[in-house]
Amino acid sequence: MNYTNGKELLDICKENNMTIYDVALHNECKTSLLNKEEVYLKMKYHLDIMKNGITRGLDVNEKNIKGFMIGGEAKKLKRYYENNKSVCGKTMSKAVSYALSMMEVNVSMGRIVACPTAGSCGVLPAVLIAVMEKFKLDEDIVINGLLTSSAVGIIIGKNACLSGAEGGCQAEVGSASAMAAAATVEMLGGSPEQALNASAIALKNLMGLICDPVAGLVESPCAKRNAIGTSNAMISAEMALAGISSIIPFDEVVIAMGKVGKMLPVSLRETSEGGIATTPTGIKLKKQIFG
Numbered sequence: 001m002n003y004t005n006g007k008e009l010l011d012i013c014k015e016n017n018m019t020i021y022d023v024a025l026h027n028e029c030k031t032s033l034l035n036k037e038e039v040y041l042k043m044k045y046h047l048d049i050m051k052n053g054i055t056r057g058l059d060v061n062e063k064n065i066k067g068f069m070i071g072g073e074a075k076k077l078k079r080y081y082e083n084n085k086s087v088c089g090k091t092m093s094k095a096v097s098y099a100l101s102m103m104e105v106n107v108s109m110g111r112i113v114a115c116p117t118a119g120s121c122g123v124l125p126a127v128l129i130a131v132m133e134k135f136k137l138d139e140d141i142v143i144n145g146l147l148t149s150s151a152v153g154i155i156i157g158k159n160a161c162l163s164g165a166e167g168g169c170q171a172e173v174g175s176a177s178a179m180a181a182a183a184t185v186e187m188l189g190g191s192p193e194q195a196l197n198a199s200a201i202a203l204k205n206l207m208g209l210i211c212d213p214v215a216g217l218v219e220s221p222c223a224k225r226n227a228i229g230t231s232n233a234m235i236s237a238e239m240a241l242a243g244i245s246s247i248i249p250f251d252e253v254v255i256a257m258g259k260v261g262k263m264l265p266v267s268l269r270e271t272s273e274g275g276i277a278t279t280p281t282g283i284k285l286k287k288q289i290f291g
């Protein structure tokens, strides 16, 4: 079932009365030569890595190998929302703590699933697992969500880009957020159209976001951008499930994001030559780390 953009994917879903995850599963079986059960087992393996990462980051004060910029924030947020009135509500706060947790595991060289990249590895696990816990969903439904997200990621990768070096953080965390938004919609019974509306909204909300890691390390602003990608995915999914459409269709948003990425100067695409990387504090931190 070949598709190169969202419209073609929706046409396939409509003609065959399928969800996006049905199409993704069909294609995965075909290309991997695995049967449905084997694909689910493979996806469960990845889901388990995500779950373990979240637990590990929340239980341990992770410090990266240089013991520097991030570590322990996930635990702090958890302690806060468990003992205080949460500004965002428990589900959102919990999801954000999960995103921070995954990023702490990432910088400490722990095992993560790069989905779509290591720098944005917090968003998808955070959203999917927080939603799974809130609605007490079966693991198979979450795996369906992962399959939905893969279809969205493939379209963005084909028509724009997925890396900060190529298109800025909008391409990395923005894409992760769009993938998680669509996954949430289908996990909660929304239609394929609603899923791509959620993706379009999520991608638009982060459009233009630059990539400017302090000292060239995927820590700051990356961890907190995963937090915003997480909350953005949840907000976008909520709007789409409520029947709110993206005024600009998904495919057009993807193309626009790719074009914005190409317009970004090299200094704002992972080179650490602009943005917060070149603030006085950013430069000071770089000197402290690398001498």
Ligand code: SF4
Pocket: 119, 120, 163, 164, 165, 168, 169, 170, 172, 173, 210, 211, 212, 213, 217, 218, 219, 220, 221, 222, 223, 225, 270
């Ligand atoms: S700022 Fe750059 S390195 Fe950090 S998460 Fe965003 S795209 Fe990745």
